[in-house]
Amino acid sequence: MKTLLYIAICLLPLAMSAQRRTPPTKNNMMNTDKLTNETVKKAITALQAGDKNAWYTLFTPGPELFDDGNKIDFKSFSEGALGHERFTSIDKVENNGLDLYGKFHSDKWGDFKTYFKFQLNKEGKISRLEIGQASY
Incomplete structure (x- = not known):
């Protein structure tokens, strides 16, 4: 019994570290060469x-955010997504570089295809972002 407890205690930190996800670094970031709009x-x-x-400086104060057509809180989304969600590939870019389609990973929701559609104001800040699951 003591041996099993000892093994469990020794393996617990290993199991926990395997579950932690590290945000991408400059060395393993996805290629963004397809992105033609500098703000996007x-x-x-x-x-x-x-x-x-860097994320917050690109947006206007109080930007609109829609997830699959439903208006959601930008700040709450950003706090939950940054460091836990990312594109794994960008497959299509449309609308002068403002609409992206690609494969996406969320630590919470898994892997799926998504779209991000940006709207910019006259100063080039993002005033609206529409995101959602895509089928293409």
């Missing part, structure tokens, strides 16, 4: 890196 490219780079400061 910066936003996706910030998302990929889990960089909250």
Whole structure:
């Protein structure tokens, strides 16, 4: 019995570290060469890196965010997504670089195809972002 307890105690930290996910670093970031809009490219780079400061500076105060057509809180989404969600590939870019389609990973929801559709104001800040599951 003591041996089993000892083994469990020794293996617990190993099991827990295997569950932790590390945000992408510059060395393992997805290729963003398909992104033609500079603001969108910066936003996706910030998302990929889990960089909250860079992410927030690209948006207007109080931007609108819609997830599968439902309006959601931008700040809550950002806090939950950054460092835990990322594109694994960008498959299509449309609408002058403002609409992206690709494969996506969420630590909470798994892997799926998604779209991100950005709207910019006159100053080039993101005022609206539509995200959702895609079928293409």
